[in-house]
Amino acid sequence: MARTESNMLPLGTKAPDFSLVDTKDDQVKSLDKLKGTTGTLVMFICNHCPFVVHVSSELSQLAKDYISKGIKCIAISSNDVENYPQDAPHLMKQNAIENEYIFPYLYDQTQEVAKAYDAACTPDFFLFDDKLELVYAGQLDDSRPGNGIPxxxxxxxxxxxxxxxxxxxxKDQKPSMGCNIKWK
Known part of the structure; x- marks a missing residue:
């Protein structure tokens, strides 16, 4: 498992817009329709990365804890499914059900959204305020697979x-760390 740090998109950056298919219901969803009234957490994840698997239950809990507070979560997978078939859309849907993801799990087939966000790893997190301006780009916490930190x-x-x-x-923000996004 290759350890890759996030690129730390500059704070204040406006969230790049997107419209992607939600693998949970096969409907196209846009950032404008999914954003929260208080904030929006955009997470680049995938099915197979050990770093994502390690935190998947916390991702589910985050969404449940903050949706009533006006913060919506959105997950996006941008991995190349030709070389990494375990990240295919039908398996994303299955993964979302198994992990009780209440948030959309979008498929970025062209990888253009990941590039627009300068996403580098899974998981990679971008928290935007109500004006869709970046206020946090960094790690979930200090836990990593095998380091014993909860x-x-x-x-x-x-x-x-x-x-x-x-x-x-x-503004004291540590980069996220995980597997590199699997580019085409």
């Missing part, structure tokens, strides 16, 4: 709580 979502939860409480999000 998965808590501490870093992202602190940023999401700041948004909910209308307070500034700390």
């Amino acid at each position: 998965v808590t979502g501490e870093d992202i939860r602190a940023a999401m709580d700041a948004l909910v409480d209308n307070k500034p999000v700390s």
Whole structure:
């Protein structure tokens, strides 16, 4: 498993728009229709990455904990499914059901959305405020597969709580780490 850090898109960056197919219901969904009233967490994930598998239950819990607070979560997989068939859309749908993802799990077939966000790894996280301006780009928490640190979502939860409480999000942000996005 190759360890790749996120690229840390500059804070204040406007969320690149997209319209992608949600593998859960085969409907095209746009950022404008999916965004939250308080904030929007865009997560680049996939099915097979050990880093994503390690945190998948926390991703599900994050969405459940913050949807009532106006923060919506959106997951996107941009991996090359020709060389990584375990990330194919029909398996994304199955994965979403198994992990109780209440958020859309979108397929970025052209990889253009990942490029627009400068996403580098899975998982890669981008938290935007109500104006779709980036306030957090970084790790979920310090837990990694095999390091013995429990998965808590501490870093992202602190940023999401700041948004909910209308307070500034700390600029002290550590890059996410995971498997590299599987480019075509």
